[in-house]
Amino acid sequence: MVPVHNQRRTSSPRRKSPISCFSCLRPRRLFTLLKIALPLVFIICYTIYYLYDPRGHIDLVLYQRDWIQREILPLSPLGGCFEPERISPLYNISEAIHGKKRFEVQAGVTMRMGMDCYDFAGTIKFVEGEWTEEQQYIPPEERAQFHTYWRVDLARLDERQEYMLKSFFATQDLPRSRLILWSNGDLSPNPIVQKYLKLFPDSFALQIVDIPELAKGTPMESHRFLNLEDKKAWVDGDLVRLLVIWTYGGAWIDMDMLLTRDLSPLLEHEFVTQWDCYDKIYQAFNGALMHFHKHSPYLCEAFHLMAHSTPPRSPSTDWGAILYLRLWRRLLNESIPPFKILPFCLSDPLACRLDNSVPDPFDPDRRDGKWTGRPGEGLEEGGALDKALGKIFSVHLHNRWNRAFPQGGWVDRLLLRRYEEDIERKIRIAGEL
Template identity: 75%
Template sequence: MRPRTAFAVFKFGAPLIIVVLVACYVVYYLFEPHLHVDLVFYDRQWINAEIKPITRLGGCFDPAHVSPLYNLSEAVYGKKKNEVQAGVPMRMGMDCYAFAGTITDLDDGISHTYIPPDERAQFHTYWRVDLAPLGERQEFMLKSFFATQNIPRSRLILWSNGDLSTNAIVQKYLKLFPDSFTLRVVDIPELAKGTAMDGHKLLDLTDKKAWVDGDLVRLLVIWTYGGAWIDMDMLMTRDLAPLLEHEFVTQWDCYDKVYQALNGALMHFRKRSPYLCEAFHLMANSTPPRSPSTDWGAILYLRLWRRLLLESIPPFKILPFCLSDPLACRLDNSVPDPFIPDRADGRWADAPKGQGVEEGGRLEWALDKIFTVHLHNRWDKNFPKGGWVERLLLKKYDAKLKKQIGRDEF
């Protein structure tokens, strides 16, 4: 470059760069920028065929078709003590955690009378034994359940596609909680009997991530037995009882994903719920799910939700993101990454003393109000020693369980 040309570039370029930098600083000082990148490509042909059209429901809510095991008046139209649906994303500050605190425990005047296992609140989870062995990381979910739920009134059913009865971890909990923990092997064709998926050619679909078959198992199990579904990659922080007066799925995160706004990692429906009956009708009469995909999960729930609205049927509830998945929002109000050491930055850690990630701080305050922490698999990662998961959750589980059983098993 000739000297005269270089001088001209510097003469006009340098002031321009300075002006741009000053302008950026002024904009940043006066305004709060927000950037959320979520680039997903959806096939237009699939959207036009499966998402946009709203077909009629299958008639499951017709009084003549509702199962006598399901009380339509109570479940759908009955008065509830707690409101669990906020109606707005609650992206700002601690709004979602504060909302979780409005959900109060039910004062139902229970007695100490023994409740048979089949009559207790039923909770379900699932582990595919062909994908990975059940080990310490999976045990954390079991610990969290027995440390946070009302055990004399609850039963956890661990479903699998193979025999788990010889697993040492499973045997320990079967021995400690014989009336509150049991095992079942999934028989999908048997569970599907009496539904629109009965004998369907798609019942044997599986994928290496256990998405399609896992989503199917969720719905079939709850349809057959009723109760709450809890994914194995969750840590529970609070008794779920106050949520169970509602039938619900959860918000995927605090952002408005057009087609994947809902999640079934934590969900609850009653036995023979017409909501699930309609879900099976939709599954049986739609294009087969892509593999792996959430076509029988998030996308199915949204498609069903829109059809319920069109026919003026009150839809199932949608729990705000932080109640089950506090990792899924903005950097300033998501709980810290559980798999990295605590750091002195962010809303949780750089707050004044008594408001951070230490015991009694803001993070513990939030964890006490929400119900689960969804870890989104990541089974190959370990919690850092001395991190907030160990201090604020795992150690509490151990202490609570030792107190419950009266001896040092943990």
């Protein structure tokens, strides 16, 4: 029999805990390890940068799986708005959907590389002289209608909001156009509004939103969802957007946009826009700039989908981007040609790669005067950015109402100052007629 004390001597030695092992790394050994590891990491990162293009986009959005299964993937039947007997006599389906168009507004690819999207935008233009012929006076109600919306209970309409109004009156063909500013309160006493009503009485009008009245004759008539709203004006703003265009027809322009040229070439199509150049699977579309004809069956189907779905989350884009996607998939499922989707840069050139997005409007210009580091023409008048702005149709500022444009920056030089000059020129020409 082995003595007890010998058993203790021959037993296995106790293993050291991970903490005690880590403590074995003396400062000198740890320093030596870092001297090897850090240069190695640098070499690997530099090699990846040299051999590959690291410019990309990280946008992490979490969607609940049960919400996707319930709201996105199922394809419920359409509401029958495209049946011939239900199409409004005010809507010419042969012309709107099947008619021959002069311009192509869908590229079919994302156009993330270089200036592809801007070059495509440059193809959507009238032939020189085609849109400048003299024409008789057109009554305001018969002109191309444009709509925008401002909630007076959230913020005062001030100088920042005026920029969109300036951009409209500076860039659009006013004898053929009218902008209607919608609101949930009376904006007529506002001095900014009064100024443009006096300057352009036939091209500018005010309307107060009456949602129940606008919803009459749609699947949303007297619906319990009509009174929904949120503090960001997302849910109610998206509803107003659709109801207004359904009732009056025309183009919608969000108040946080700066127009850069005449929208007329786009208006032969019914469209929404691409959210960005990355094709977000559940948020691919944007309605900040959109166009539909009066009593369009596309909008009728949108109202049917809203009326027969769960209430929108607040705040959310459930009645905006999500709704357009759900409708688009149902149209395809029933072999109905869907509405068009404008490429991102036509309305939102901030929403792509670092090397082809326009510079942030609220940051000072680069000191070297270049646009994202390109050699040659850059931010100067007549440069690469200036040419790109002349091809696209707007710059979407994505709210950011509390930010100011840098004095002398590209927005100030290439857009705001020109708005003033163009408006003065139009006022002078109108006075000479």
